[in-house]
Amino acid sequence: MSEPSDADLMLRVKGGDIRSFEILVGRHQRPLINYFFRMTWDRQGAEDMAQEVFIRIYNHAKDYEPQAKFTTYMYRVARNLWIDKIRHDGHAPRTVSLDAPVDSEGDTFHEVVSNDSPAPDSRMDKDERAAIVRTAIEGLPEEQKQVLLLAESKGMKYQEVAEVLGIPLGTVKSRMHAAMLKLKDLLAGKLENLQ
C-alpha cells in the first residue's frame, strides 16, 4: 500500500493542505488520546488535550523539519503540553475507584478456543479488572509511568522514548524494566483473572 509518510503529509500541511492534516490526525489520534487518557483517566479531558496537541502542530507546521520523526515531534509537543498543564492548574493524577466505569471492549476468542477455559460469564468483570490495572499504573513513580505510557503509545521503541523525554537510552530501559516489575507485583494474584 503506498500511503504518504507522516513527513510527506506534514509538508503538505505546511502548504496549507487541511485534508492531509486530517489524515495525519486520523493516523495518530488513537495512541495520543490514550497516552493522555492513561494519565488522567478522563476521556473528555484526554481528547481535549490531544486536540490541543494537533492544533499546536498545525499552527507551527511552518517550522516542521522532515528530519525529525513526526511521532517524536508530536509526543514532545504532548509532553510539553502536559507539563504546562501541571504547572498551570496543579493537575495531579488521581487514583481511580474500583467502581468507576471504564471503556472496554468485548471478549476475545481465547475463551472459546481452549477446551478447558471457563464460560464467558464466569470471568472477572471487565470494568473491574480495568480499574485494578488503572490503580496499579497510578501506583508507579511518575518517571516510570511516563516511560511506560510513551512506550505503550503505538508500540514506541525505547530509542524514540529516549528522544521524546530527552533522557539516555539506558535510563529508558531501566525505568521500563522497573515499571514492569512493579506493575507485575502490584497485579500479583490478580493476573490469572486478567488474562
Place this chain on the structure above:
Amino acid sequence: MNHVDDLVAFVRGELGEAELASAREHVAGCRECAAEAKALEAVFGAVRATEIEPSTNFAHVTARRAAGTVHKVEPVRRTGWEKVTWVVTRPIFGYPAWAVSAAVHLFALGTLTLVAVDRSQKNAAREEKLAVVDNRSRLFSGPQEAYRPVDIQPPTGEFALFLGRRGDAASRAELLRKNGGEETAAAVESALGWLASKQEADGSWTPDGGQPAYRTASTGLAALAFLGRGETHLSGGHAKTVAAALGWLRGQQGMTGRIGPDQGAVLPQHAIATAALAEALAMTGDTSLREPLAGAVGYLAGSRSPRGGWGSTVGTEPDSLTTSWAVTALRLADAAGIEAARAPLASAAAYLDSLTSPDGRTGLRDRGVPGATCTAAALFARRLTGLEPGEAARRSAVVAAPDGTDYAAAQFAALAALGTPAWAATNAAIKSGLLPRQNADGSFAPDKWSGYGGSVASTALAALALESYYRFPA
C-alpha cells in the same frame, strides 16, 4: 543456564536480531523464563486493555478547528470609490489587476479555439478509458462477466497441494460427491444457500445470536466457506455474494492494513479476513486484491509477538489458535504471490512446536494444558509450514475425532488428518457429528462459536469442515 537478561525488552521486541534469536531459543526451553515472559505479556496485555476508542469524527472536528484558528482572515473594510479603485488596481503577480485580467481573457479565447479542435479526438480515447474503469468498478458490486482477471500467480512449493489442484465450483462439487457422498455435498450446498440468504446489503454477515464485534470474523468465515466450495467473486453461482463479501472486508481495512476492529479479538479476525482475501487472489489472480492483501499481510507480519506467534491483539500473549489462523492466512497469501508472507512462518512454526508436547498435543498458551481444538489447529498449521509427512502421521494419532460441538475443531481436525492414518476415523466422525446438526433451512445448530460469530460463523465453519474433502485432494 544463562537466563535472558532483559525479558521486558524481549517481550516488547526491543532486542536485536541475534539477541532475539538466542533469547527465543532460551525461552522455548526454559520454564522459568517462559513463565516470566508470560507474566510480563499478561501485564502488557492488561495495560493495553485499558485503551479507549477515539470519538467518531475526532480527526475531522480537529482539522476543522485547526483550519478555523489559522486561516481566519479579518476582512478589510472598503467603501464606495475606494472599493472600485482597489479592485481594478490591486496587484496580482506584481502587475495591476486590469492588465492581468486582459491578458487572461486573450489567452482564454485562444485556448478555447484549440480545445474545440482537439476535443473530438480526445473524447474517443476518454470513452475507451472509462469503459475499462467501469469494468473494474463493478468488480465488487455487480455482474462480473465483463471483468477479465490478469497476472495469475501459480501456487508454489508444497502448498500447491492446498491450492493447485483445486478446480472450479463444478469440479469441486464432483470431488465432494465422490469423497464425501451425496449427503455431504447436499449439506454444503444447503449451508451456502442459507448463508447467501443471510448476507446484509453491505456484503457483511451479522453475527446473529453472537456479538456485534465479531462481524469481521463471521463475514470472513462466510467468504471462506464460499471460496472453499470454488465460488469466487468472478465465477460460480454465488459470485455476487462473494464479491460483496470481499468488498465489505476491503472496506474495513484501515491505513495500517488491519481489517476489522482495533479492540477485542483483533488478530484472529484480521487473520480470517486476510485468509479470505488471499484465497480469493490465489484462486482468481485478480490483481485488484493484491494491494489490500499486501497491506493485510504487512499488518499481520508486524503484529507478531517476539515469541513468533500471534495473540488476540498486538502485544498480548500469543496463543496457538490465533497463530494457526495467522499461518493459514500467510500460507495462502504466499501461494497468492505475496512475498512478505513467507518470512514469519519459520518462527511461527517454532512457536507452535514450543506449545506442543512430544506426543503431539498442543495447548492454547502452555504445553502443559493441551486442548483438542488447539492440537488440531496447530497440526494443520505445522503441515502448512512443512512438517515432515511421517511426523504429521505420528501427530495425527492424537487429534481428537470431532464431536459436533466445535465446528472449528472439526475443520482443523479434518484438514490436519487428510492423507494421514487418522483420516478414516476423522472422516467418519465429521459425518456422524456434523450432518445431524444441520437444520432444515441449511444452517447448523449452535456450537462453541455461536456466542461470538453467531449462527453465521457456526454454519460457515461447519461448511468448511465438510469442504475439506477437496481442500486437500490426496
